[in-house]
Amino acid sequence: MKLSVPVTVPVTGRAAVAVAVAVATLFTTGSIAGAAPAAEPVAAAAPDLPVAGVKAHLTQFQSIAAANGGNRAHGRAGYTASLNYVKGKLDAAGFTTTVQSFTSGGRTGYNLIADWPGGDTDQVLMAGSHLDSVSSGPGINDNGTGSAAVLEAALAVSRAGYQPTKHLRFAWWGAEELGLVGSRYYVNNLSAAGRARISGYLNFDMIGSPNPGYFVYDDDPTIEQTFKDYFAGIGVATEIETEGDGRSDHAPFKSAGVPVGGLFTGASRTKTAAQAAKWGGTSGQAFDRCYHSSCDTTSNINDTALDRNGDALAYAVWELSE
Incomplete structure (x- = not known):
């Protein structure tokens, strides 16, 4: 890489x-x-997102969980430490960061929003992921992978000094595992004009599953085609995402009329023989056997899937922000 x-x-x-x-x-x-x-x-070409950089963030998330009761769940010290880690990287890279607090289940939760200076603020392209894990494990695939890749894409914007036509905003959501609480809070607290200014929201949830599929959201045709174009260009077949439809942080945006899209490599559903023939891996096994379990660690990642999806993320950010 x-x-x-x-x-x-x-x-x-x-x-x-x-x-x-x-x-x-x-x-x-x-x-x-x-x-x-x-x-x-x-137009500037999207960078090759370094998978080593993405994995370095995952290692940090694993260490944070290990030091804080084995998880990074809403309202727990591991979540706060994860947010502080991401915020520190973004602040150092020149982003304007905002921490938004909310309450769920009697505990305070946080969203982290990072704006890249410049671009037309009447046309905002967002990319986001949920940062929280379940309480039963460190949540490295779910959703350290999405969080780490979105972070690395944001850092790539900074390294490139990228100045697109649209304004770029990155987000890490709290309490997704409790029912999309953080992202819904964010969307519900936008004004009508603020929602209208978001030209698209890209969601990344579980993009390094150990027995991966390559699934693309079909909610918005332009965003969907952008991801399909990338995967076609590297010779990887895709399927429409159905397992997590409406179950991740794109849902509140879609309900508010924002065009949404995203990527997913599968959770508890079983990979079919046809899918194994197409993508490799093991048929008859779950895409992620450690979904919502204590074994969702840095050992629970497929590097190739993580690399491809990270590069697809960067490609979409660059293509859709021009």
Whole structure:
């Protein structure tokens, strides 16, 4: 996995055609005809999200859980420590972070919102994941994987000094495991105008399952096609996500009329023989045998799935924010 560094971006699509015409004119006439105005800037290519960086965050989440009763659940010290870890990385990278508090089950919970300076604040692209685990385990696949990949994508934005047309906002939700409490609180506390300004919300929940499938949400056609394009480009077949439909943090956004999409690698459902033939892995076993269990540790991750989904996440953020 190569590290994400600034590189010269290959020119593709309409821009490639324009360059080819200009070069042909230069070689035949010695100048570019008519001294035409400069071409529109070529859109920046999404970085290859370093899976080693994503896994480093997972190691931190595992250590946090181990030091705090074995979990990172809502209202527990492990959740607060997880939030502080993510916030520290974002603050150091130049994000404007906001901690939003709410109450559920007699305990205080927190959402973490991170805004990247710049972009049109009337067009906000959000990417998010739930940061809490269940109380029975450290929650490394569910949902350390989504949280770590969203964090690494945000850090990639900072490393690239990326300045897209749209405003970028990243979010880590509390108390998802208690019924989407944190994300629903956030959406319900937006004004009508604030909701209307969100052009899309991308959700990442369980993207490194040990016996993975490659599932894409079908809620919004544009977002769905963006993810499908990425996976088609690397030769990986996808299926429409149904197991978690409406059961993760995209649901409150969708109910509020925000276009949503996301990725998922499967939970307690069983992988079929057809799916194993398509994706590898073991048929007749759950996508994640450690779902909501104490064995959902850093050993419960498929690196290839985590790598592919992390790169798809970055691709979608870059593509949909232009």
